[in-house]
Amino acid sequence: MASGLEEIEPDSGLEERTSSLSIHGHREEGEKNTRESKIVIAAIDFGTTYSGYAYIFRDELDKAKDSSEKSNVIYKHWQSGSDAGICSHKTPTCLLLNSAGKFDSFGYPAEEKYYNLMNNNAHLGWRFFKRFKMILLNERNLTTETKIPDDQNNIFKAIDVFALSLKFIKEDLIRSLKRTGFDIKEKEIQWVITIPAIWNPRSKQFMRMAAEKAGMKSKQLEFALEPEAAAVYVKETKVAKQRVSGDEHALVPFSVGTRFMLLDLGGGTIDISVKEVVPGRALKEIHRASGSGLGGDSINVQFFQHLEKVFGSKVMSRFKNENNQKAALYDLEMEIELKKRNLDFDQNGNLKIAIPPALIEMFEEDEDKDFEEHLNSFPGFKFKRGKLLVNQKIITEIFIPSVTSLIQLVRKIIAQENVTKISDIIMVGGFSQSPIVSKTVKDLFKHENVNVIIPNDPDLAVLQGAVMYRYWPEVVRTRRSPYTYGTRLLRLWLDGDDESKMTRRGKSKEVFCGDHFEKFVSLNDEFETGQTATIKVYPVEADTTEMAIDVYTSDKSDPRYTTDNGCEKLGRLVVHMPDTTKGLDRRADVTMTMGSTEIVVQGKMMPDGTPTKVVFDMLNAK
Known part of the structure; x- marks a missing residue:
């Protein structure tokens, strides 16, 4: 049995036929009916630093007469444990697991409990995660097995960290709904999770898997692109x-x-x-x-880089990594976060940053010098009464x-x-x-x-817009492709091909070009919502029961080879073609939605249109 893996083999006709592409639009009436059968629309803004949720009863939107009524959503008011007088619409995106790796808390409660554990030097073995969402933007080899470090540099499966966090938010929202007095069942909720528009399709697939692991049914879940949701609201x-x-x-x-x-x-x-x-x-x-x-978090990173210049990399590394300094480090991080937001300069144009005494002691112990005198060689910095005074010029830098x-x-x-x-x-x-x-x-x-x-x-614009978008996804009429998409192809040699791509195949040693980027969508192509691109797939041999096709992306409009700079393997399409009765005379049409927030694939055997299984694995395909 042939699998059709890697490059498309010669003599099958596939090197020409798989490039056949058609694009058309369609609206899924079934999806629309499913959407309209839900009583509640619930949006989760799962942010890098802070998260929150909002919901609205669908009939409120059905009755809405103007824009102000459309945005009349219900928010969760999160209460900070450290300052009970302050409530906000969002809570820190941080997760605390106990030493057995089981869920303990999320948000403000997780932050407060871990801080208390650190103050009592009882935090060892507990697992505290924060700002972990950025891995979905930065990790180029993201898989379901990808691991991330906690605050003590112990690693844990990323998908479980995301799933546990989403599960808490989901269950908290359901508890909030129950307090309204209405008997709302989970199957009556339509979920929408906001995600960055610059995420690649692999990160979106990861987030969907995490959400499903958190208990959200796939058919009840849709993503809203964050700037797009805000645009709907605005x-x-x-x-x-x-x-x-x-x-x-x-x-x-x-x-x-x-x-x-x-x-x-x-x-x-x-x-x-x-x-x-x-x-x-x-x-x-x-x-x-x-x-x-x-x-905004990049400002915090820059702050710490400047502190490293002042205190020295050795002292800052020790301060960050010693477990008995975790509480002091947390205090400094919170101080920088607060001052970064307010930028409350004094009359001399200085921003005052409270520095933990432990950091000053550590510096003077390691460097054997007075910290205030040391600052004389750093223009723009002063130290008075436990506060580091940072000049406005440095803040601008x-x-x-x-x-x-x-x-x-x-x-x-x-x-x-x-x-x-x-x-x-x-x-x-x-x-x-x-x-x-x-x-x-x-x-x-x-x-x-x-x-x-x-x-x-x-x-809150993203949350507001996400609810409105989930009610009416067709509000976004068209989208532009963020990448050029194509498949890896072995095709006949053409004049001008790169000599390094030459390969000879078959008994006749015919010359072919390898790693050819067979484009089917160009960068910035416009697609209507629900519009699909169709790839025609043929078997490489008479007994082929499944075809595996590697899909690539590029940040260039017209890449030549899948090995060019800017090209990345996105994943593998596996098209099932179990009926071998017609041998090579078979064709499957694979449609890929390009005008939605996610790529969704479907397959049909032609000419009768019998559905066939298609798997687009972007997380585990080698």
């Missing part, structure tokens, strides 16, 4: 100024034809989307989703990498030929509230006749 918010009469103006939602850029500036990622409002109050994507991993990355991304997008007539830039996400970031963006466009708007509660 589209219905009264943010545009319209003349009513004379000098009188009123705020109204964006009108049809408005083109705007959405900057979702979160803790982990910067996500940028460009949309146009089209007839029917829907959205069309003008430019593919773009972004970087230099969100700390923000430069992230802000520069943001501005470069925005300028690159606006420079594209199809990105014209942008009238508004909307900034959402917690990092958008940073005075340095917002001022930089506003200064960039102050002469461009472009409005820069930060809506009320910008950190």
Whole structure:
């Protein structure tokens, strides 16, 4: 039995036939009916630094007459254990497991309990995870077996960390629903989880598997791209100024034809989307989703890098890694997080950072010198009464990498030929509230006749929009492909092919070209929601019962080979073709949705359209 693995073999005709591609749109009525049968729409904003959820009863949206009623969602109010007087709509994305690896707590309770354990030096063996979401952006070889370190550098399966976290949020939301007095069953909830638009399909598959492991049924779950969800919300918010009469103006939602850029500036990622409002109050994507991993947390990293210059790498490494200093390290991390957000400079232009006494003692012990005197050789730094005074110039330097990355991304997008007539830039996400970031963006466009708007509660825009999107996914009319997609192909040799790709096959030693990138979708191609690309698959031999095809992505528009820079193997399509009666005279059509938030594959044996099993493994395929 032939498997058809690796490159497509010659003499089968497949080297020509598999490149046949058709693209068409379709709407799944079954999915729509399933969606409308749910009583509750529940959205989870699972962030790098903070997470939260919101929900609404579907009939409230059915009855909504205007945009304000559409956004009338119910939030969870999370209460900080360390300061019982403060409630917020989000809780820290951190998970605490006991020494046996079992769930203990999530969010503020996990943070507080682990801090108390550290203060009592009783934390050894406990497993505390925070800011772990970034692995889904940064890990290039993500699998279901990928492991991540906890606070004490003990490793644990990443998918279990995500699943346990999502399970807690899901169950907490269900408890909240029960307190309303309504008898809501899990099967009556339609879930939506927000994810960065710049995640690759592999990370999305990982998140879906984690959500299913947390107990969410696949048919009840959909993803919302974070900047897209925010765009859905903003589209219905009264943010545009319209003349009513004379000098009188009123705020109204964006009108049809408005083109705007959405900057979702979160803790982990910067996500940028460009949309146009089209007839029917829907959205069309003008430019593919773009972004970087230099969100608000990158400022914390820069802070610590500057502290390393001041204290020395040896002292900072010791301070970070000694278990008996974990509580002090946590205090410093929280101090930096707080001061980064407020940037409350004193009259001399200094930001005061409380430094743990243990760090000062460690420095003076290791370096055998007075810390205050040591700072004389570091312009912009002073130390008084336990506080490190950091000059405003140094703070600006700390923000430069992230802000520069943001501005470069925005300028690159606006420079594209199809990105014209942008009238508004909307900034959402917690990092958008940073005075340095917002001022930089506003200064960039102050002469461009472009409005820069930060809506009320910008950190909740994604959650609000996710609920509205799940109610009406078709609100996003079109999307742009973030990659070029193709398969790895062995084809006949052509003049101009790279000599290193030459190979001879068969009895006649005919010359072929290996590693050919057979493109079926180009970077920035536009697709309607639900639109699919169809790949025609043929068996390589008469007794082939399944075909395995490697799918690649590229960040270039026209890659030649799957080994080119910017090309990565995304995963493997395995198409089942169990009936060998017709030998080589068989064909399966594999459809891949390219206009949705995820790639979904389906297979049919032709010509009768009999469904056949297709597996697209992006996490375990070698």
